[in-house]
Amino acid sequence: MHIKNKNKNINKKKKKKKKKKKKKKKKKEEEKNMAQKNMIIAIILSFLITGLGLVYDGLIKRGIVSFVIALIIGLLNMYVSSYFWILGLIWALYVLYDTYQCTNAINNNQAIPLFLTQVDLE
Secondary structure (H helix, E strand, O other): OHHHHHHHHHHHHHHHHHHHHHHHHHHHHHHHHHHOOOHHHHHHHHHHOOOHHHHHOOOHHHHHHHHHHHHHHHHHHHHOOOOHHHHHHHHHHHHHHHHHHHHHHHHOOOOOOOEOOOEOOO
16 A cells, blocks of 8 residues: 555656646747737738837837827828828838838847837837
8 A cells, every 4th residue: 555655646746747847838838929929910000000010019119209200290291281191101111111120020039120220219
């Protein structure tokens, strides 16, 4: 009987170790997946609201600055000249491209490119 109890205890310990290993492995996979950002979601969010895809990527300052610039261009279009829509279109396309670049850099563990190739907004 004493040997059976030891065997049971050993088996229980082995099972606990296996469960712990599985939990650690699962945690690592979840952390890796959290670091990955879905490119399609980021682009769609930036298309709907300028800069929202950048916020989704975790670049909150960059997304807010992009949105504020788009808002200023929109106000200029409404109150100054209707020709500012061209600048607004160019800006929206740039933000979509920037969202693509940033999401790609995040997914590949690379450095985030500078905003407008000059400003570090991290």
